[in-house]
Amino acid sequence: MPSTPSMPVVEMTGIGKSFGGVPVLRNVDLRLDSGTVVGLLGANGAGKSTLIKILSGVYSADSGTISVDGQHLGSASVTEAQRLGIRTVHQELSLVPSLRVYENVYLHAELTKGRRTPFAPLDRETMIRESRHVLRDVLGIEVDVRATVEDLPIATRQLVEIARAVHERAKVLVLDEPTTSLEAREKAQLFQVVRDLRNQGVAVIFISHHLDEVTDLCDRTIVLRDGAVVVDAPTAELSARDMVTAMTGRLVDHQYPKKQVQLGEPVLAVDGLTREPVYRDVSFVLRRGEILGVVGLAGSGKTELIRGLAGSLPAASGSVTRNGSAVRLGSIRQARRLSLIYLPSDRKVAGIFPEHSVAWNTTISALQRIMGRFGLSPARELSTVNAAIDEYGMKVSGPDQVISRLSGGNQQKVMLARSLLGNADVLLLEDPTRGIDVAAKNDVYELITSLVEAGKSVVLVSSEETEVLGMCDQILVMREGRVRANLAAGDTSLPQIRLIAMSSEGDDE
Structure with missing residues (x-):
């Protein structure tokens, strides 16, 4: 009915x-x-x-x-x-990567020639034709249905999953x-x-x-x-x-709880920073108390740039000035010595130590703070971690809770606390709110705001243009490895940012 x-x-x-x-x-x-x-x-x-x-x-x-x-x-x-x-497309897609697109569209509903038996040959011609029809005529997208799914970008895989649901008359x-x-x-x-x-x-x-x-x-x-x-x-x-x-x-x-902060002296300046082919001729000045946003499409160079500032993808040419002195960011260790602390976007792989506790993850960057006369002091560690839990509003059962059992937002708070204990002066944040809920996002924004109010500076790379527009003072828009525009956040708009990110029509003259 x-x-x-x-x-x-x-x-x-x-x-x-x-x-x-x-x-x-x-x-x-x-x-x-x-x-x-x-x-x-x-x-x-x-x-x-x-x-x-x-x-x-x-x-x-x-x-x-x-x-x-x-x-x-x-x-x-x-x-x-x-x-x-009823069909559900989950974050973790249910496609079989080694199969072709049309085989995934017909997964568990394969067509056979003649009577359907375990040994009947597949009617691949019809499966190919009908899969192409669903993708092109129903969903309005062009996909090579003979391509192997593992060779497709994640966005196209998602559309294949939707095509499967549509084919099954969702x-x-x-x-x-x-x-x-x-x-x-x-x-x-x-x-x-x-x-x-x-x-x-x-x-x-x-x-x-x-x-x-x-x-x-x-x-x-x-x-x-x-x-x-x-x-x-x-x-x-x-x-x-x-x-x-x-x-x-x-x-x-x-x-976006952005507050106006009186900007101070330059704390980081880069000129002509280049690492071919991922970023080239990048220049900007970051001042004390400032949030600098970097946006662009996938492959624009924004991710590689922030990792270059962190020392993991160091530039081959160009100059870097830190607090007025020429420096080199040739390694993560050199960046950390200059109080440039990087928070990666992939918390589970590169940000946390999943099998260790909240306390371990919080203090690992500041062991000198919890040393006693005869080695690590459990009392100092407990005091330091409890203070961080209160200050950053972490929702944890206690310092001994395994960090992998926390929500993404609370894991992010632990990483921010660890950075500050490690004497961060310039925070390099790569998609800091990816995969966390709105309430946790608001908490992270509040923390970022409190950091710049305390005199820290932030470089914020984000896949969300609205986030950068709402939280930053200046915005670099990258495309094909270059900065195409340096915009004052208060004088630009979301359509302008997207136009520059996607097309040369919006580039600065």
Whole structure:
């Protein structure tokens, strides 16, 4: 029975779920109409993932009812949920990298020539033709369906996963943090695909930590906090401030708590910094108390530049001046001696020591501070770590908690605390809010603001232009390894930044 304007394609009523006696969802209602995009927001632990797993048939609800096109969805069954047209595209894609695109589109639903038996030959010609039809004619994208998935960029892989869902006649498509690894151009392509699916009558649940994406794409927004729905309203009626306040439970004046700081003397100046082929002829001046943003598409050179400043990808030519003296940033050790401290974007691989405690991760850069007469002093370490936990608002069970069990936002706070204990004067931050929820982002922004108020300086590389626009004093826009514009944040706009990042039309003369 197809849904009608009076009957939603999905209706979840009074959904409750507990684990170990701890409520995770409390009396949640969710209505999803055909041809709509609904944004689902909430801090980590708010219940978003549990709600989606119940809808997808992974978990059974303890209480409440679920109907899809008027049909009751009972106990947990992924197969039954998929039969009713519910598909989820997770952050960790379920494609088989070694298979070709068309083979992934037909994964577990392969066509055979003649009668379907374990030994029947595959009808590859039809699979290729139909896969190309879904990608080109339904989603409006050109992809070589004979290409191996592992050879495709992450954005294209994501679209292949969506093509698989569309091919399987999805009525409801759940996109879980789909833009985490995407740049601006790739996000725009994904958003156009989502809009096209909406126009074709597909209902979409869009989970994101990026408020500008929700505002741009979603018809309605639902906010969960502590397992309950606290906002369910048309997106056009909500401001970013409304969303953040609903998620955190506290009044937030601004999405980006940037404060005007009196800028001081130059602390870092680079002139003609070059490392072919990744960055070339980069020049800028960073002053005390200043936040310098660096943006650009993937491959623009922004990531390699900040790693060059950190000493891991040192420049082959050009000059660097630190506090008025010529210096060389030839290694990470040299950069650290000059109090330039780098925080990588990939916390799990390059930022934390996952098997060690919060205390170990916090103090590893400042062992001299916790030395006693006969070696490391547990008392000094405990005092130092407890002070950092309080100062940075870390949500931890205690100093001995293993850091890998913390949320991404709290791991980021540990890394910031470690940097400051290591006498950082210039912080080199690479995508510091990647993969963390809105409430944690706000905490990180507050920490960055407090650092520059205390006289520190920051170089902030980000994949989010809005973040740089909201937090920085000056902005470098890079393309093809070069700085194409150096902009005062107060005198530019998001469209201008994107134009320069994507095209020579916006370059400085």
